[in-house]
Amino acid sequence: MIITEKLQQLQALFQEMERALIAYSGGIDSTLVAKIAYDVLGDQSLAVTAVSPSLLPEDLEDARIQAAEIGIQHQEIQTQEMANSNYTSNPVNRCYFCKSELHDTLKPLAQTWGYPYIIDGVNSDDLRDYRPGIKAAKERGVRSPLAELGISKTEVREISKYLGLKAWDKPAQPCLSSRFPYGEEITISKLQRVGRAEVYLKKLGWKNLRVRSEGDTARIELSPEEIKDFVLIIELPKLVKTFQEFGFIYVTLDLEGYRSGKLNQVLPSELISTSIP
Numbered sequence: 001m002i003i004t005e006k007l008q009q010l011q012a013l014f015q016e017m018e019r020a021l022i023a024y025s026g027g028i029d030s031t032l033v034a035k036i037a038y039d040v041l042g043d044q045s046l047a048v049t050a051v052s053p054s055l056l057p058e059d060l061e062d063a064r065i066q067a068a069e070i071g072i073q074h075q076e077i078q079t080q081e082m083a084n085s086n087y088t089s090n091p092v093n094r095c096y097f098c099k100s101e102l103h104d105t106l107k108p109l110a111q112t113w114g115y116p117y118i119i120d121g122v123n124s125d126d127l128r129d130y131r132p133g134i135k136a137a138k139e140r141g142v143r144s145p146l147a148e149l150g151i152s153k154t155e156v157r158e159i160s161k162y163l164g165l166k167a168w169d170k171p172a173q174p175c176l177s178s179r180f181p182y183g184e185e186i187t188i189s190k191l192q193r194v195g196r197a198e199v200y201l202k203k204l205g206w207k208n209l210r211v212r213s214e215g216d217t218a219r220i221e222l223s224p225e226e227i228k229d230f231v232l233i234i235e236l237p238k239l240v241k242t243f244q245e246f247g248f249i250y251v252t253l254d255l256e257g258y259r260s261g262k263l264n265q266v267l268p269s270e271l272i273s274t275s276i277p
Contacts, residue, residue, distance in 0.1 A: 010145055010146075010151070014145070017116070019041065020044070020045050021113070023102065024049050024063060025050075025059075026049065026059055034066075034070055084101065096136045098133060098177070099134075118142045118143065119144070123155075197243055218243050222257055
């Protein structure tokens with residue numbers, strides 16, 4: 001199916017809604033959903049961003065800028081997942097507790113503000129990975145137009161480019177809590193050191209990356225094609241010293257490179273298959 005047909009399907013879906021509240025992270029998926037919601041519903045649409053220690057301040061600022069460029073109304077709310085030990089203990093279903101907190105916060109606000117629909121940016125590719133947060137959203141009646149219409153991540157980027165969204169090729173940026181192996185406790189100080197490390201590398205010009213935090217060790221993941229250049233260009237002693245100032249003791253480079261969902265490779269395949277709605 002050509003991109004314009006997918007776009008028309010999305011527009012038609014929103015035309016069935018009177019008003020819609022978008023759970024808006026600022027990533028390309030929710031940005032596309034917010035764009036189409038605003039194009040169809042105008043001021044009857046609202047983007048809401050959850051602010052917590054797991055969101056980089058730079059990502060929050062990006063969300064503000066993109067919402068302003070779209071024209072959609074934009075609100076920010078505070079979520080309290082860090083107060084929930086079920087979340088901070090970092091079990092394999094950590095995202096379930098995060099999304100539960102998000103939508104339990106959004107739902108009464110949507111009712112008070114008169115929005116019958118809460119919309120997220122889950123796409124069809126997300127359904128093939130282990131995403132326990134999807135279960136939490138589904139339990140609370142959240143709609144996922146991209147997934148409902150079978151729109152993949154690649155198609156999200158193609159539609160976004162077609163619509164002229166500047167963020168069409170923005171790398172995926174899940175919350176900072178995804179940088180920790182399951183079972184390692186998540187704390188605000190750990191989130192901050194990971195965030196500082198990633199911002200530092202991005203300012204040096206590296207874009208599609210993760211800094212995984214494993215105890216006292218920072219494991220840097222880059223796009224495979226960037227690894228050779230990184231080793232040749234980066235000032236390794238300065239990098240190590242800077243990361244140690246952030247709070248790490250050891251600094252390593254993952255030779256396989258960055259791959260989405262990498263931490264989930266330790267999970268049994270049957271767990272992933274049973275998570276698909």
